[in-house]
Amino acid sequence: MNKKLALFAALPALALGLAACSGAADASAPSASPKPTATAAAGFELNTIGADERIARAGLKVLPAEGTAEHYHAHLDVFFNGKPVTVPADIGVAEGPDGKPTGISPLHTHDTSGIVHVEAATAGQAYTLGQLLTEWGILDGQDATTAGTSRGTLDGWGAYVDGAKYGGPLADLRINAHDEIVLYFGSAPEKVPDSFAFPAGA
Template identity: 35%
Template structure:
């Protein structure tokens, strides 16, 4: 587990101060991080709502990869979703593929931060959950700077979050091979 509170960005040192608060009850240790069981409360905390059975105006799929050094972190299935409870938040997962679904009756921008809030895992400029160090972010193969919480979830894009020890060269994961049903 990495326990670093500052990260080098270029020649400056950025101390983690804002945009990194953990959701209440969020796991702070090393992964794996479980899916939340109180779906309605987690969705509400993320500014989302249950849209089960509603007509959809937007259906987006974003692939999210989290890597601790070279070790992949599994994103659980059924974050914000339960067929048994007939519950589907506007942002959710169905399986452990890393595909995050946005299904909404209105067109609007949903963010990576909302997904992490719903999951109950903290996300900030220098950490993912209890993983601290250098956080390198790529969106569709291009470096992304700033707070990863603000990254919009867009259709068929890939968001890679790679946490490394300070000074370690991050390696971008291979491009996600979208299953045919998403083409």
């Protein structure tokens, strides 16, 4: 069962979250940017164990349901030495020991489309790339020794936002509605995506 659907089945309170995001992020919608289809290097997979701890390290709370006070989407493309890396589904989804979802961060993914969801219970909070990467596990140091992935640090990484080079600290890059964020390690992709065709209503 899809983890998002399992989360709703396991937590009746999430009915509001389903209504909030229903149809807003259809992964089948066409994209204006190259959609990563395969992991370029081992070590970028999402480890679902300890998600609640990574959410806390990101300075966020595990919510019982997707929030409705703030709701928007951005898109993230990741490249490692010019090759696309899949952004995993279920970043920011906490699970119990039985593998069943127990809650969700206000900053999360539902699928591998690269669409990043902000669905918060309170409005006005800033969300950053560093928080998302911490939830993913790339910045938590958990797998920092994995060969070739530079996990645990942003040394050697760069970013573009809507086609413009980002010059600030990557962890502080703010995620805004409809941003097209490109995170890359080593050389930038030959063609840097500068926009994303979000589904209608997203």
